[in-house]
Amino acid sequence: IFSLLRALSPSAVKSFGFPPMACAPPLLVEQLAYDVIVLGTGLGESIIAGALSRAGRQVLHLEALPNYGGLQWSTLALSEFEEWVKGRGVSSVLRVPDLSHLGRDRDFAIDVVAVPVMSSGPLVELLVRSGIGRTMEFMRVDSTWLFRRERAAQGGGGFHAVPSSRAEIFRSKVIGNRQKGQLMALMKQVMSDELALSKEEQEKPFATFLQSKGLGEDLVEFVAHALALHPLPAQYGLSTGQAVNNLKMYLASVGRFGDTAFLYNCYGVAEVPQVFCRVSAVYGGTYVLRRSAQTIRLDGNGRVAGLRCSEGQEFTCRDLVAGPAFLPSVLRGPLQRRLWRTVAVVNRPLLGTGDTLRNTGDEDEPGPGTCLGFIPPQAFGNEQVIYIVQLNHSTHSCPEGRFLLHFTTCTAVPSAAGTPPVCGSPLQRCVETLLDLHTAVPAPAATPAAPQPATTVTPPGSGDALAVPSVASSTEAPSAAPEKLDSDAGSAQPCPRGECSGSRQEEQGGDSGARPQALYVAFFEVPEEYPGLDAPALLSCTGAAVESTAIPDNLHLVPGVDNSLCQHQYYALAEDIFRRVMEKVEGPPVPFFAALPDPAVTGGPAMVVSDLESVLLGVTRLRLDPQQPEGPPDDEASATLPPSK
Numbered sequence: 275i276f277s278l279l280r281a282l283s284p285s286a287v288k289s290f291g292f293p294p295m296a297c298a299p300p301l302l303v304e305q306l307a308y309d310v311i312v313l314g315t316g317l318g319e320s321i322i323a324g325a326l327s328r329a330g331r332q333v334l335h336l337e338a339l340p341n342y343g344g345l346q347w348s349t350l351a352l353s354e355f356e357e358w359v360k361g362r363g364v365s366s367v368l369r370v371p372d373l374s375h376l377g378r379d380r381d382f383a384i385d386v387v388a389v390p391v392m393s394s395g396p397l398v399e400l401l402v403r404s405g406i407g408r409t410m411e412f413m414r415v416d417s418t419w420l421f422r423r424e425r426a427a428q429g430g431g432g433f434h435a436v437p438s439s440r441a442e443i444f445r446s447k448v449i450g451n452r453q454k455g456q457l458m459a460l461m462k463q464v465m466s467d468e469l470a471l472s473k474e475e476q477e478k479p480f481a482t483f484l485q486s487k488g489l490g491e492d493l494v495e496f497v498a499h500a501l502a503l504h505p506l507p508a509q510y511g512l513s514t515g516q517a518v519n520n521l522k523m524y525l526a527s528v529g530r531f532g533d534t535a536f537l538y539n540c541y542g543v544a545e546v547p548q549v550f551c552r553v554s555a556v557y558g559g560t561y562v563l564r565r566s567a568q569t570i571r572l573d574g575n576g577r578v579a580g581l582r583c584s585e586g587q588e589f590t591c592r593d594l595v596a597g598p599a600f601l602p603s604v605l606r607g608p609l610q611r612r613l614w615r616t617v618a619v620v621n622r623p624l625l626g627t628g629d630t631l632r633n634t635g636d637e638d639e640p641g642p643g644t645c646l647g648f649i650p651p652q653a654f655g656n657e658q659v660i661y662i663v664q665l666n667h668s669t670h671s672c673p674e675g676r677f678l679l680h681f682t683t684c685t686a687v688p689s690a691a692g693t694p695p696v697c698g699s700p701l702q703r704c705v706e707t708l709l710d711l712h713t714a715v716p717a718p719a720a721t722p723a724a725p726q727p728a729t730t731v732t733p734p735g736s737g738d739a740l741a742v743p744s745v746a747s748s749t750e751a752p753s754a755a756p757e758k759l760d761s762d763a764g765s766a767q768p769c770p771r772g773e774c775s776g777s778r779q780e781e782q783g784g785d786s787g788a789r790p791q792a793l794y795v796a797f798f799e800v801p802e803e804y805p806g807l808d809a810p811a812l813l814s815c816t817g818a819a820v821e822s823t824a825i826p827d828n829l830h831l832v833p834g835v836d837n838s839l840c841q842h843q844y845y846a847l848a849e850d851i852f853r854r855v856m857e858k859v860e861g862p863p864v865p866f867f868a869a870l871p872d873p874a875v876t877g878g879p880a881m882v883v884s885d886l887e888s889v890l891l892g893v894t895r896l897r898l899d900p901q902q903p904e905g906p907p908d909d910e911a912s913a914t915l916p917p918s919k
Contacts, residue, residue, distance in 0.1 A: 349542025
């Protein structure tokens with residue numbers, strides 16, 4: 275009984291009077307020799323582990339945290355997220371005094387990084403080719419929105435819908451008639467491969483190329499940020515060749531599973547690394563959580579020979595895959611960028627409530643749900659694009675009647691020594707402009723709480739302090755109807771089902787331009803290092819410390835998240851590391867996540883595996899189609915979709 279309780283819940287052990295967890299001996303791994311050791315369960319590391327295990331390599335996968343996803347790809351409940359934020363060096367939280375107003379704790383799935391998925395991107399292609407995607411669920415993104423400074427100055431809300439089809443482009447009121455024709459001509463050339471660009475033209479800035487096509491500055495900004503997904507100012511860092519490839523992927527993704535080019539993971543982005551970890555475990559991979567590297571040992575040739583873990587066990591390996599948080603200090607390069615995030619729980623949607631380009635005529639069409647927003651550089655003094663991901667209860671990220679907003683941007687690291695961190699002040703300015711941060715929600719009338727003194731909290735980069743109720747400990751509330759805020763009466767009232775779910779009717783007695791009320795806001799920097807975890811020491815074969823900065827050829831580095839929206843860099847990197855490891859293995863070459871066999875040849879189940887729509891998430895397809903009942907189908911073949919065009 276004690277072993278079972280210890281495995282399930284430390285709090286249960288304490289409540290039943292059993293000895294604390296520290297009294298139990300640590301779990302030791304029997305096997306000590308592996309082909310590959312992987313440190314960290316981030317996206318890149320998990321894809322590599324799954325591919326190598328599936329190819330027959332013996333893999334040991336260690337993670338310092340008690341959950342999969344690692345330092346940057348974790349998904350947490352609200353209480354877990356609040357504890358996580360407290361461990362960050364630069365962070366602050368504004369919240370209501372009683373978190374039960376927000377809903378049940380377990381109804382939240384908050385991502386440390388919010389990463390949407392392109393319908394024709396490398397992740398979807400990989401999931402389909404390998405067959406792994408049948409165990410995952412996605413929701414389509416309903417609409418995408420671009421912020422315009424001049425529209426905000428005119429009191430128009432600041433956001434306008436990004437057209438996703440020919441009809442929407444010609445229906446748009448923010449694009450001139452002449453520019454509509456120019457934009458359509460460009461899209462046609464991109465999709466039909468009519469752009470015969472020389473090598474010199476491909477290396478030119480994309481903004482210069484668009485201007486040569488007659489596109490104005492506003493349209494250049496629109497194409498670069500909302501279609502080519504470039505995070506920097508349009509005139510910097512984006513070549514024409516790279517932008518054309520991005521546009522091809524975007525246009526191929528539009529309409530594949532919905533009106534936009536994007537999907538989002540149900541239950542959070544941690545589902546993606548978890549599914550690859552499950553693949554590795556199925557094919558013999560060994561997984562140990564709460565375990566990290568203490569020392570990394572080199573052999574006489576300067577190659578990685580093994581490591582000593584935090585529990586004192588010695589392991590040997592032929593290759594080591596590690597993220598930056600697990601690298602020895604001498605091998606870490608200088609920090610190039612800082613990724614800033616804001617997570618907010620609000621009472622009404624920020625995106626999707628203004629003018630829309632879709633005119634279906636269906637009065638029963640659901641209101642705004644999962645949306646993406648793009649705020650161009652310098653709109654709030656930001657160096658790079660601010661991405662906004664808006665999620666509702668359909669993604670199982672928050673309770674019904676609440677909306678979860680993710681803001682993300684990036685800043686360069688100051689070059690001057692001793693310069694204090696900027697702490698994302700443009701992001702703070704953006705959030706203060708778009709949301710109402712001065713919401714004070716009292717405790718429910720049935721159980722009045724004693725008045726609490728206001729606590730002065732200064733969010734990062736903010737010059738003015740905000741007076742918010744002091745933070746109180748949260749406990750999970752019983753299941754109840756979600757509550758809406760009555761700003762006039764100053765009380766929380768039950769919200770009838772459907773009224774708070776994002777419908778296009780007036781809410782809270784305000785007009786459509788009223789700012790959403792923030793019930794919980796957390797400002798933080800995406801970490802590069804585990805808090806309280808020392809970097810492993812690099813030792814030679816004699817046990818002496820190594821001071822060389824040369825990276826061994828069998829140590830494969832997986833970088834942290836960057837400033838891109840969909841983080842496509844991990845898939846090509848994972849395949850490259852896989853091939854470098856497997857080229858040392860004798861025998862015929864092994865493909866990276868080989869495609870599933872054709873059932874017509876193998877005599878397997880009659881299930882089409884060559885078409886994306888036929889394989890991608892049978893359960894997901896049911897979620898995408900509201901006419902289908904909840905739950906998995908009795909026959910997998912019955913969940914297939916028609917072949918793709």
